[in-house]
Amino acid sequence: xxxxxxxxxxxxxxxxxxxxxxxxxxxxxxxxxxxxxxxxxxxxxxxxxxxxxxxxxxxxxxxxxxxxxxxxxxxxxxxxxxxxxxxxxxxxxxxxxxxxxxxxxxxxxxxxxxxxxxxxxxxxxxxxxxxxxxxxxxxxxxxxxxxxxxxxxxxxxxxxxxxxxxxxxxxxxxxxxxxxxxxxxxxxxxxxxxxxxxx
Numbered sequence: 653x654x655x656x657x658x659x660x661x662x663x664x665x666x667x668x669x670x671x672x673x674x675x676x677x678x679x680x681x682x683x684x685x686x687x688x689x690x691x692x693x694x695x696x697x698x699x700x701x702x703x704x705x706x707x708x709x710x711x712x713x714x715x716x717x718x719x720x721x722x723x724x725x726x727x728x729x730x731x732x733x734x735x736x737x738x739x740x741x742x743x744x745x746x747x748x749x750x751x752x753x754x755x756x757x758x759x760x761x762x763x764x765x766x767x768x769x770x771x772x773x774x775x776x777x778x779x780x781x782x783x784x785x786x787x788x789x790x791x792x793x794x795x796x797x798x799x800x801x802x803x804x805x806x807x808x809x810x811x812x813x814x815x816x817x818x819x820x821x822x823x824x825x826x827x828x829x830x831x832x833x834x835x836x837x838x839x840x841x842x843x844x845x846x847x848x849x850x851x
Contacts, residue, residue, distance in 0.1 A: 690848040692840060695762050700755050700840065702833045704826075706850070709833035710843065714811035717838050720818055723795045724756070724839050729768045731792045734799040736773035736780065741801035744825045745773075748799070752832035756839045797835070801828055811835055 686705040691698065702709060714720070724730060732753075734745050753769050760767045772790055773780050781787045796817040800806040806821040811831055813819075820835055822828030842848055 687845070687850045690842070690850045692842075692848055695759075696849075698758055698762055700758065700836070702755075702836070703751050703829045704833050706833070706837070706848075707845065709830050709837055710845070712811070712827075712830045712834035713809060714834055714838060716813045717843065720811070720813050720835075720838050721841060723813065723816065723818070725760075725765075727767065727795050728765075729770060729794045730756075731794060731796045732769060732771045732799065733792070733796055734773050734801075735804040736775045738801065738803035741804045742773075744801050744822075744828050745799050748828050748832040751829075752836050755836040759836075759840050799828070801825075811838070 687707060688702045688705065689699050690702070690706055691700070732749055734741070736742055749771065757767065757769075771781070772787075772792070774789075779787050779789050781790075794816070798817050798819050800819065800821045802823050802825075806823045806827075809822055809827040809831065811818060811820050811834055818835070820828075820831045822831045837843070
């Protein structure tokens, strides 16, 4: 009888220890699942998909985010410019541009706004409006998103607004991806995960 009571007490103690372990683990283990999809409270039917973890993109250095958003949201035309002399950077740019503009366009359309994105690049003084279609040096009006990569002048990892030009810089492809996601988040008006829904 005493042996059964001791065994029962040991079993209860083991269950308590295991339960305590799981409770402590749940509160002390950092969340490691990537957050790559968000929904805005006022746009519940649109899921915005990001290339990087949204938490990392939110931490990407950017100055004057309210001013950047104002410039972008109050324009009907946004120009994208980059130096096309590096084949490696070109590949990065096209991917980052596509992913960033896709999210920005979704947001603008959901807000009843049509925005025209015009892309220009230059190689050794010759300007292009699309692959192999040359143009005279354009007189660009409206805001410019000027992209700089590791081989085309990125001085650091940042987004900054100077006059009407938003300089998006990344010293690696990963940083360019974060910069593009950060610019999309700025456009969406998101600067904290508490402002969005995510899975």
